[in-house]
Amino acid sequence: MQLKNGQTVPWYKVSWVWYIIFMKFAVITACIVTAILIVKNPISMVNDDYYSEGRTINLELKRVAEAESRNLSFYMDISGTDLNLRFRSGEPDDQSSLLVTFYHPTTHNYDFSLRMPRSGDDTYRQQLPREIKGHWRVDIEPFDKAWRVSQNIHLPAAQTITLLPENYGI
Numbered sequence: 001m002q003l004k005n006g007q008t009v010p011w012y013k014v015s016w017v018w019y020i021i022f023m024k025f026a027v028i029t030a031c032i033v034t035a036i037l038i039v040k041n042p043i044s045m046v047n048d049d050y051y052s053e054g055r056t057i058n059l060e061l062k063r064v065a066e067a068e069s070r071n072l073s074f075y076m077d078i079s080g081t082d083l084n085l086r087f088r089s090g091e092p093d094d095q096s097s098l099l100v101t102f103y104h105p106t107t108h109n110y111d112f113s114l115r116m117p118r119s120g121d122d123t124y125r126q127q128l129p130r131e132i133k134g135h136w137r138v139d140i141e142p143f144d145k146a147w148r149v150s151q152n153i154h155l156p157a158a159q160t161i162t163l164l165p166e167n168y169g170i
Helices: 015-040 050-069
Strands: 073-079 082-089 097-103 112-117 123-127 134-141 149-155 161-163
Touching: 050 149, 073 149, 082 097, 082 112, 097 123, 149 161
Parallel strands: none
Antiparallel strands: 073 082, 073 161, 082 123, 097 112, 097 134, 112 123, 134 149
């Protein structure tokens, strides 16, 4: 670069050159960090087969409608790691055991499922893998997946939780 008085200045002493170099390195660094984050934390909600996933939505709504038609609802008690379920209304055809799934709204690694066998006093009992707190989505269904009762809950609960089929306003 030449100054007004005719002297030349080496390129490395010109400030705007360093600004351009810095911006290029910043973009490259941001791209590398983004790529590392994507590789280490893949998005679990992305599905390769959107068509078949979209078709299952209708099936899920039919299962909720089936629970509503059977008038199924539950009482849920959680104290520590003890989980107790009992029918509030309605009863399914097969009462041998239920599949109860807890979904955490933000971290899929916290999700877990429990097989809950029926006790002699018409209560379903099981131990939770750990004490759970905060917001959860609970799905209760038989093993033949004929119906489903789902509800969002907040734990710890001060009283018994009533679980009703949630039809999402449809």
